[in-house]
């Protein structure tokens with residue numbers, strides 16, 4: 533198969549984790565005889581530095597003519613620490629989501645036995661955790677009208693949802709809950725006891741639920757959901773929620789897996805689909821070769837599946853699991869004995885391309901040891 537991929541490296545650790553995904557794609561191409569071509573687009577602080585615009589139109593054109601988009605992360609402390617900045621990297625990310633109508637961000641949450649010790653929860657509460665968050669991505673407070681008083685005495689962000697915006701992601705989540713491998717349970721997370729938009733979400737979900745009689749629906753306020761994710765994460769199957777709640781509870785849920793650096797996502801909509809780790813640009817790690825590339829690599833596995841390459845996706849996941857269980861891990865997983873980002877990318881791509889020697893002691897890789905956490 534020949535596939536054309538738009539690649540947006542972005543800022544901070546974005547480029548270094550995405551480079552590992554590209555290595556893995558090259559290994560997939562080698563093993564299965566595919567051909568991937570790449571076209572690079574600018575976004576974020578990098579794009580502002582080079583063009584003055586956080587999302588140049590050229591990037592959108594590259595994305596539109598591609599079969600899929602692979603994105604790293606954006607964001608830079610010089611904007612995070614300047615509340616007066618008018619142009620910000622995040623505007624690029626919000627705009628690409630809106631322009632490409634990427635209305636659903638799908639974030640699978642699962643755990644790995646070899647990483648249970650990283651989570652403060654008891655291992656018996658982690659075994660079998662397997663849920664998926666459907667986060668609305670092009671509406672709500674992130675896209676509402678923003679106002680600021682001239683004298684700086686007040687500011688507001690408004691939150692708006694239309695029935696149609698809720699319906700389209702709700703149908704997607706219900707369909708997903710019906711899949712044979714799911715437990716046929718959908719939990720709507722909202723704040724319907726306070727917010728008018730949340731009451732609309734409840735009404736819309738109640739209205740369409742009868743179309744999916746095999747799916748059990750329950751409703752949970754977001755404050756309770758934040759607690760339940762920690763208290764009893766196994767109760768969740770498919771979680772449906774609005775933009776900001778989904779952003780927050782999915783970072784929280786990454787604690788169950790062991791690191792924010794492990795979690796992948798797919799942003800789907802009406803056109804080209806975008807694949808991105810759920811983390812941000814982690815600027816403290818930028819250029820140090822210590823970030824975990826697995827969130828990006830598992831996003832690449834989701835991309836392969838979307839491109840119809842199921843066997844390839846399965847092999848990439850197997851390679852990831854092999855590195856984790858063999859203790860080939862980055863600093864977030866084991867701060868005392870860790871490997872570089874690029875080494876993990878090499879190992880996962882070597883596994884995919886059958887280049888790992890039977891005796892792994894023959895691997896010529898550098899183990900970093902640190903006494904500092």
Ligand SMILES: NC(=O)C1=CN([C@@H]2O[C@H](COP(=O)(O)OP(=O)(O)OC[C@H]3O[C@@H](n4cnc5c(N)ncnc54)[C@H](O)[C@@H]3O)[C@@H](O)[C@H]2O)C=CC1
Pocket residue numbers: 545549604605606607608609612622625791792793794808809810811812813814815816822823824825827864
């Ligand atoms: N999709 C995107 O591009 C996103 C961008 N951002 C931006 O990223 C910048 C930093 O934001 P933060 O709130 O610090 O979030 P962040 O996700 O970049 O990092 C938060 C913490 O998570 C851990 N972490 C994140 N990614 C990791 C990885 N790959 N490997 C190991 N550990 C990892 C680190 O401990 C880090 O301090 C900001 O400018 C923010 O606006 C934040 C979230 C999403």
Ligand SMILES: CC(C)CC(=O)C(=O)O
Pocket residue numbers: 622625626779810811
């Ligand atoms: C940087 C924000 C716009 C988004 C975010 O935190 C996310 O998509 O996870």
Ligand SMILES: [Mg+2]
Pocket residue numbers: 779780783810
């Ligand atoms: Mg986030």
